[in-house]
Amino acid sequence: MIFDSFDKRIAVVGDIHGFWTWVDTEYFSKSNYDSVIFTGDLGNNLPGNTNKVAQLISKVRKPKYIILGNHDTTSIPQLLMEITNATPNMGYLSHTFHLLRYKKLLKDLGDTNVCQYNLFDMSKGLSLLGARPLSMGARFNFQIFLKSVFGISSYDESERKLLELIQDIDFQKQDLIVLAHNGPAGLGVRAHDIWGCDFKSEEGDFGDKDLGNFIRKIVDQNKRPKVVIAGHMHHSSRKLRVKTRIWKKKEEGILYLNPARVPRIFSDKEGNIWHHHVELTRKNGTWDAEAKYLKNGVEESFPLPEFLEREKNRIEG
Template sequence: MIFDSSEKRIAVVGDIHGFWTWVDTEYFSKSNYDSVIFTGDLGNVRPGSANKIAQLISKVRKPKYIILGNHDTTSIPQLLMEITNASPNIGYLSHIFHLLRYKKLLKDLGDTHICQYNLSEAGQGISILGSRPLSMGGRFNFQLFIKSLFGISSYEESEKKLHELIQGIDFQKQDLIILAHNGPSGLGDKAYDIWGCDFKKEEGDFGDKDLGNFIRTISKQGKKPKVVIAGHMHHSSRKLRVKTRIWKRKEEGILYLNPARVPRIFSDKEGNIWHHHVELTRKNGVWDAEAKYLKNGVEEIFSLPEFIEREKNRVELKD
């Protein structure tokens, strides 16, 4: 079998947090993208906001892939318990309602592929590995939920599961895309780094250890993923008001993407409305990505405002 080196064009949408309209639904439906990938965090703190966004996403007339974020299906008390490192057993009753919210969100997402500890085909020659859902960094998040659905309760078990999922992949014939909500560890400990911490004075690496260790191990085995996509750590770092977070990094043949430009819908001084996403492409077997901005619902060739041009070019290429 000859490896499929045909061109691919995939839209990647970062953490939405309520910033999605019918403009997006129609744009992606009518676009020439092969598929659309979402990094999760659909809603905001308002109850039911994620479900409304999910219903709009379900109407996108393209193959769709999503990993759920820490704001998807969770409650404010649950999030507070994670932030304060409370014992997971405290929230058992909350966990029961969590499962109900989870089932409702999956229903509202319709035919969207839910990527979580599974492997999905995304066209000939491409596989998407869904990693641990609901991750918010810092520790192994939402233990009751993850254990009840997947039987996994530690970083070690999570990493082992990821290894099991890729056993059947022929890396000579398949390009592997890893989809996570929070990114892998090992890619920098500064606030401006792709998954660096921007809310602590000491900054630090806020990537997930299970995902980082998994990627490093399989890379040494000659099983490198082509692309790793994750959000959670938003662009426009609080510590760098002039510079924005690095959103694209290429290192040792792996393309890392953080498309979480929040808010992804925003206005400029002239009152123009901009919608952000990332265009992921494969040409002649090489993967690359470019930040895209719709201006008043239209993608065209136009000069970008200085602050958008600056964030668009905030990348780090090491090979």
């Protein structure tokens, strides 16, 4: 590398789904992390929950980056239309309300950097690319919204936009992190794969085609990202006896992370309360990640319970 070596320590928080408290806000604010990255899906199905979580995140006293998930700003009818592959024209009925929810969420997120078809300079030598927001896999989701807000209406247009955003990066001087809500296609076909389908008997690859094609094209040009982060497919897999999927994978020099441990706040048999996140580090030019757990508000103690040790070591490559 031409640029000087720099060390980084970044917190990565997977799909929240309502599991965020003041304990998290204060912990990350007082931590020695350089920044905090979120994969989206902030709320659960309770009214206003997404916005309450967003307001708590806005109070984290660190640089913050988030991509919106398929549960952020959308409604239950919209999600059902996506799941059933309903005609996009039906979505026009709720589009106005979707835009209002979107604007309200951006306001509640305060100074949080919202990653959505944009490129951020996180620090000297480090860029963060925001991929397609609101993805839920299987098809090009929320077409009307993406066309209205970003001018993107297909996988091909999405892929071209991502390629356009990184064309001026000097990969000899700049490390690139890609942040998406759902992961890229091409990383396996088993239920326990990092973005494998765990809700169909035939299993399969549930990654996004546009993101997968984008990564393959820049790798062919020797412009590979250092890290790709996405959630959406939760660690707890419905088809596994050991209820966790692979959450970290290294392939062709790229570190892939899925931090979506849901619920990320949970209790053990002794009544201890645990909070999960992933620590992403760059040391001496090498990127790596480790699952981290707070126990009753304090950073992990050793030894971890056996079930957490299994989770922590569910990695590949």
